[in-house]
Amino acid sequence: MKTIIEPFKIKTVEPIRFTSKEEREKILKDAGYNPFLINAEDVIIDLLTDSGTSAMSSEQWSGIMKGDESYAGAKSFFRFESAVKEITGNKYVIPTHQGRAAEKILFSILGGEGKYFISNTFFDTTRANIEFTGAEAVDLLCPEGKKPEVVAPFKGNLDVEKLKAFIEEKGKENIPLVMITITNNSGGGQPVSLENIKQVRKVCDRYGIPLFFDACRFAENAYFIKKREEGYSNKSVREIVKEIFSFADGTTMSAKKDALVNIGGWLSMNDDNLAMQCRNLLIVTEGFPTYGGLAGRDLEAIAQGLEEVLDENYLRYRIRSTEYLGEKLTAAGVPIIEPPGGHAIYIDAKRFLPDIPPEQYPGQSIVCELYLEGGIRSVEIGSVMFGKYDKKTGRLIPAMMELVRLAIPRRVYTQSHIDYVAEVVIETFNKRDKLKGYKITYEAPMLRHFTARFEPV
Numbered sequence: 001m002k003t004i005i006e007p008f009k010i011k012t013v014e015p016i017r018f019t020s021k022e023e024r025e026k027i028l029k030d031a032g033y034n035p036f037l038i039n040a041e042d043v044i045i046d047l048l049t050d051s052g053t054s055a056m057s058s059e060q061w062s063g064i065m066k067g068d069e070s071y072a073g074a075k076s077f078f079r080f081e082s083a084v085k086e087i088t089g090n091k092y093v094i095p096t097h098q099g100r101a102a103e104k105i106l107f108s109i110l111g112g113e114g115k116y117f118i119s120n121t122f123f124d125t126t127r128a129n130i131e132f133t134g135a136e137a138v139d140l141l142c143p144e145g146k147k148p149e150v151v152a153p154f155k156g157n158l159d160v161e162k163l164k165a166f167i168e169e170k171g172k173e174n175i176p177l178v179m180i181t182i183t184n185n186s187g188g189g190q191p192v193s194l195e196n197i198k199q200v201r202k203v204c205d206r207y208g209i210p211l212f213f214d215a216c217r218f219a220e221n222a223y224f225i226k227k228r229e230e231g232y233s234n235k236s237v238r239e240i241v242k243e244i245f246s247f248a249d250g251t252t253m254s255a256k257k258d259a260l261v262n263i264g265g266w267l268s269m270n271d272d273n274l275a276m277q278c279r280n281l282l283i284v285t286e287g288f289p290t291y292g293g294l295a296g297r298d299l300e301a302i303a304q305g306l307e308e309v310l311d312e313n314y315l316r317y318r319i320r321s322t323e324y325l326g327e328k329l330t331a332a333g334v335p336i337i338e339p340p341g342g343h344a345i346y347i348d349a350k351r352f353l354p355d356i357p358p359e360q361y362p363g364q365s366i367v368c369e370l371y372l373e374g375g376i377r378s379v380e381i382g383s384v385m386f387g388k389y390d391k392k393t394g395r396l397i398p399a400m401m402e403l404v405r406l407a408i409p410r411r412v413y414t415q416s417h418i419d420y421v422a423e424v425v426i427e428t429f430n431k432r433d434k435l436k437g438y439k440i441t442y443e444a445p446m447l448r449h450f451t452a453r454f455e456p457v
């Protein structure tokens with residue numbers, strides 16, 4: 001059969017509240033034209049994030065009842081630890097309440113003034129956790145990854161030549177860690193090839209620099225390797241996952257993505273001394289090492305989710321549903337990052353709204369219009385999220401790309417929901433001449449996109 005169906009039946013449902021366009025105009029204005037400030041109840045289809053928004057399975061919900069809530073040495077911890085070790089192969093597994101808590105611990109220990117951390121592209125919380133210590137976060141993405149219209153199989157790859165040059169320039173002693181983000185969320189959810197991982201590992205070995213993964217979407221990345229990389233089509237996703245992690249010294253993980261749960265994360269590694277320091281900090285900031293920032297039931301749900309995410313029927317449906325939305329949009333001429341990534345479609349706002357300059361945030365304009373038009377909540381990933389101000393002139397230094405992300409929660413929406421999304425985006429595209437730019441009226445000093453307020457210009 002050609003039709004790829006959702007590989008699950010629906011047992012519990014949650015009603016969607018419908019709003020009229022007039023209601024949405026008021027809601028959006030009251031939210032300062034920032035969808036982060038809209039109440040979830042006022043959203044029809046929520047594509048703000050794929051993080052923590054997964055539908056859990058009946059097995060995961062049963063796990064919630066089985067959760068061992070003992071303070072120390074709970075049975076649920078050992079199930080979690082063994083599931084994470086099975087995937088990462090790492091010696092130490094430290095549970096945290098989410099990804100950024102793992103980042104905070106790792107970079108507090110390794111960071112500091114004069115240090116540089118290198119990635120294909122750091123996610124915004126990861127970058128913030130690095131910069132908070134006074135260190136610099138450096139993105140060395142391959143050239144094709146920066147061109148939304150170029151179709152290439154592994155646009156998340158790290159630029160190996162630039163990596164070597166950067167290490168030579170700054171000195172290996174100033175680079176505590178290289179981190180590969182799989183898949184590359186900020187660059188369009190694009191995968192990284194095993195060949196690239198091997199090359200990066202080689203460079204890291206030459207200079208004695210540890211290699212970590214930001215592993216949030218490791219299963220989606222592995223599926224892309226199976227589909228696109230030579231020599232992997234006959235390997236199971238589980239085997240590919242093992243191979244990926246065999247090249248890493250450790251991971252930070254947000255279980256809110258590819259562990260199919262609503263909260264959780266971990267930090268894993270092989271280094272004895274680093275693990276000891278991380279655990280000590282964990283006790284101060286998160287909790288005892290066998291629960292981190294989580295309840296026993298959360299650990300159970302993660303362990304079960306890690307089993308389910310490697311089911312190839314699930315991954316086939318998952319990657320296909322994102323691709324399906326991408327195909328509908330490109331057929332209508334909507335510019336997106338091609339090919340579609342794993343967890344989201346990224347609209348290229350520069351090409352969608354060529355007449356709105358970065359200073360007027362074209363991505364924000366699309367985000368607002370999608371909400372007004374169809375109650376869809378999406379997120380700007382462009383100069384609102386990553387723009388900086390020139391310290392001397394105060395002028396905006398725009399982000400590399402102006403994107404709007406339509407992130408697809410896992411196992412939540414059906415094909416007809418996605419058809420509706422496509423219709424709303426295409427409708428918005430067809431009246432793009434009427435869209436206006438925005439200006440910021442309030443912003444916080446860090447991670448401003450979460451709380452900024454805007455006005456149309």
Ligand code: F0G
Pocket residue numbers: 048049050051098099100101123125126181185214216253254255256264265
């Ligand atoms: N790394 C990547 C690549 C991420 O995408 C995220 C979260 C994190 C780290 C941090 O994890 O949220 O559990 O603290 N990304 C979400 C998103 C928020 O919407 O893309 P967290």
